[in-house]
Amino acid sequence: MTASVGRAQAPGATVDYLDGWATAALSVGLLVAALCLVAGLRGRPPGRWTVGASVILQVVLLAYLVRYLVAMATGSSPVGPAWELWAYLVTVAVLPALGLAWAREEHSRWGTLVLAVMAVVAAVMCGRVAQIWYGVGVAPA
Amino acid sequence: MSEAKAADRLSARTTGPGRVILALYVVFVIGATSRAAAQILTRFDAAPLAYSLSAVAAAIYIVATVALAVPGERAWRVSVAAISVELAGVLVVGTWSVLRPEQFADASVWSHYGRGYLFIPLVLPVLGLWWLARSRGPRPRR
Numbered sequence: 001m002t003a004s005v006g007r008a009q010a011p012g013a014t015v016d017y018l019d020g021w022a023t024a025a026l027s028v029g030l031l032v033a034a035l036c037l038v039a040g041l042r043g044r045p046p047g048r049w050t051v052g053a054s055v056i057l058q059v060v061l062l063a064y065l066v067r068y069l070v071a072m073a074t075g076s077s078p079v080g081p082a083w084e085l086w087a088y089l090v091t092v093a094v095l096p097a098l099g100l101a102w103a104r105e106e107h108s109r110w111g112t113l114v115l116a117v118m119a120v121v122a123a124v125m126c127g128r129v130a131q132i133w134y135g136v137g138v139a140p141a
Numbered sequence: 142m143s144e145a146k147a148a149d150r151l152s153a154r155t156t157g158p159g160r161v162i163l164a165l166y167v168v169f170v171i172g173a174t175s176r177a178a179a180q181i182l183t184r185f186d187a188a189p190l191a192y193s194l195s196a197v198a199a200a201i202y203i204v205a206t207v208a209l210a211v212p213g214e215r216a217w218r219v220s221v222a223a224i225s226v227e228l229a230g231v232l233v234v235g236t237w238s239v240l241r242p243e244q245f246a247d248a249s250v251w252s253h254y255g256r257g258y259l260f261i262p263l264v265l266p267v268l269g270l271w272w273l274a275r276s277r278g279p280r281p282r283r
Binding site: 081083084087091095098099102106108110111113114117118121124 | 156157158159160161164165167168171175179183259
């Protein structure tokens with residue numbers, strides 16, 4: 001995963017594995033993370049906005065998973081290993097739910113920050129899924 | 142009444158900042174375990190040292206996470222030990238991979254101080270030890 005954030009690429013080079021779907025999932029994840037981070041730093045417990053945003057992220061991530069399900073059902077296949085792709089996708093799809101379950105029990109700023117952590121991790125993992133799909137930074141077979 | 146009792150039984154370590162730290166540990170258990178299992182099952186010969194170290198890292202993350210989640214003094218001591226080993230592991234493996242890159246044909250979780258994981262493996266044990274030092278004691282603190 002050393003090249004997970006495109007570190008190996010020259011400055012200004014296009015990150016061409018980020019297609020529309022990956023860009024959408026990554027952006028929503030980072031936006032939700034930023035929202036929860038700000039709310040958490042301001043001392044807010046999980047509330048309407050942060051919980052709502054996490055629910056939206058959950059829906060987006062499920063759509064992201066379905067996108068790959070459809071792609072593979074219609075004959076496409078990832079350049080990287082398929083099992084690795086699915087390991088990431090399944091993990092990604094449960095992260096916001098896990099965070100929300102935990103945030104329910106922790107009614108303080110820390111509950112909100114858990115939501116932020118889960119959103120960041122989900123965003124990064126969505127990027128990694130796209131890398132595996134297009135074969136970027138995949139270990140030699 | 143029963144709620145207060147349950148809160149007493151709940152580890153002081155899993156409330157407040159501890160919950161965020163535990164969430165990060167859970168993520169690393171998932172990440173390190175699946176990575177190590179995948180590397181070892183599919184291409185162990187490609188980089189035996191790096192992959193064995195990934196497995197060691199995964200095992201230490203599992204012990205640390207369980208010990209953080211379990212209440213009580215003994216679990217506290219286990220978590221301090223596991224997280225100290227984790228910190229030493231990141232530093233040793235990180236330095237090793239910088240000095241002898243040829244022995245790391247593929248990355249392990251801790252190679253280059255966890256660069257592939259945004260250096261979180263380097264920060265996490267420090268956070269963990271800080272939190273354990275703060276949360277010691279029978280009474281949960283806010």
